Amino acid sequence: MKYDRVIQGTFIDRPNRFIALVEIADPVTGQRAVSRCHVKNTGRCLELLVPGAKVVLSISDDPKRKTGYDLIAVYKGDLLINMDSQAPNAVVKESFEKIVGKCDNVVPEYRYGDSRFDFYAERNGEKVFAEVKGVTLESDGLALFPDAPTERGLKHIRELTGLAGSGYRCWVIFLIQMSGVRGFSPNYAMQPELGRACEEAVAAGVNVVAYDCTVAEDSLWLGDEVPVILHS
Numbered sequence: 325m326k327y328d329r330v331i332q333g334t335f336i337d338r339p340n341r342f343i344a345l346v347e348i349a350d351p352v353t354g355q356r357a358v359s360r361c362h363v364k365n366t367g368r369c370l371e372l373l374v375p376g377a378k379v380v381l382s383i384s385d386d387p388k389r390k391t392g393y394d395l396i397a398v399y400k401g402d403l404l405i406n407m408d409s410q411a412p413n414a415v416v417k418e419s420f421e422k423i424v425g426k427c428d429n430v431v432p433e434y435r436y437g438d439s440r441f442d443f444y445a446e447r448n449g450e451k452v453f454a455e456v457k458g459v460t461l462e463s464d465g466l467a468l469f470p471d472a473p474t475e476r477g478l479k480h481i482r483e484l485t486g487l488a489g490s491g492y493r494c495w496v497i498f499l500i501q502m503s504g505v506r507g508f509s510p511n512y513a514m515q516p517e518l519g520r521a522c523e524e525a526v527a528a529g530v531n532v533v534a535y536d537c538t539v540a541e542d543s544l545w546l547g548d549e550v551p552v553i554l555h556s
Contacts, residue, residue, distance in 0.1 A: 325414040326543045327396060329383040333361075335398070338373055341366045344395050346379060361393040364408040368472045369460060372398045372405060380404075380541045397541060405460055405502045406537065406544045412458035412499035413442055415537065419546040420445070423533065424452060424495060439483050453487055454495040455480045459508065459534070467500040467534065467550070468511040470518065481521040481530075488529045496525060498534040498552070501544065507551040508534035523554050 333346035336358055344361045361381055363373075373379075380397035396408040413432065416423065420430050420443065427445035434444030436453070443454040461471040470477060484494040498508050510519035526532050536547040 325411060325418065325545075327382045330396070330542045331381050331383060331393075332541070333359075333379050333381050333393075335373055335377040335379045335395075336375060338363065343391070344373065344379075346381065346393070346395065348381070348393075359393060360391050361395045362389075362391045363395045364410060365395075365460070366409065367460070367470075369398075369407060371471070372400060372407060372460065397539070400462070403462070403502060403504070404539045404541065405462070406539050407460050407501065408544075409458055411501065411544050412456050415499055415544055415546050416443070416454075416456045416497055420454075422546065423497060423535070424454065427452065439480075441480075441484075447493065450493045452493045452495070453484060454497055455484060456497045456499055459498050459500040460502070461511065462502060462505060465504070465506040466553070467498070467502070467505045467508045467536070468514075469498055469508070470511055470515060473515045474518070478515070478518050478521055481518065481525050484530050485521070485525045485528045488525070493531075494525075494529070495531045495533065496522070498532075499546075500534060500536045500550065501539065503536050503539055503547055505536055505550055507553050509553040512555060519555060522552075526554065 333348040336345040378399040381393040397406045427447045430445045441453045442456045445452040459469045461468045488494040512519040538545040
């Protein structure tokens with residue numbers, strides 16, 4: 325996926341989960357001023373959005389918006405991390421058959437019973453359900469999810485475990501919004517229940533996989549599959 329126009333800025337503060345204050349240089353005069361930007365990730369991102377961090381903004385021309393920019397990525401040292409929470413589903417949609425295999429059709433945002441799954445597809449007569457989780461947390465080269473407890477994420481994994489037990493093909497796809505990691509693991513320290521849910525999912529036949537990404541300031545593409553490290 326690609327962004328039309330991007331610029332760099334310097335992160336100052338995050339007064340609430342939707343808004344960041346970012347210092348931006350005028351492209352003509354070079355004069356710097358602080359602008360309010362929409363944050364395209366409502367997670368904590370405490371290890372990423374630190375004062376002075378170099379961030380990447382997507383420019384919006386929508387006159388109805390209250391902010392003219394979306395904060396989409398941040399540099400953690402030399403490592404560029406995309407933190408747009410809508411990007412993982414877009415990347416997986418573009419590369420769904422590379423991950424899951426050739427499918428008859430792929431339907432995003434599919435309702436089944438009382439649940440809604442990121443993707444539904446059919447493959448060789450089988451029903452396929454998939455959930456995508458974006459990963460922005462990295463520690464010592466290991467990607468971790470989540471960066472804060474998520475009841476929604478836990479619910480999705482448990483639902484897929486139940487469906488797998490009923491004979492459906494199910495996938496949990498952790499899309500790591502950075503490159504160069506050595507592997508992925510559930511964040512047992514943050515939410516041990518989610519780690520155990522992943523272990524139970526694998527035991528039930530759910531395909532729990534992780535892929536890194538090729539990240540540029542104006543784009544995000546599916547990279548390589550990386551090892552999933554579980555405690556069990």
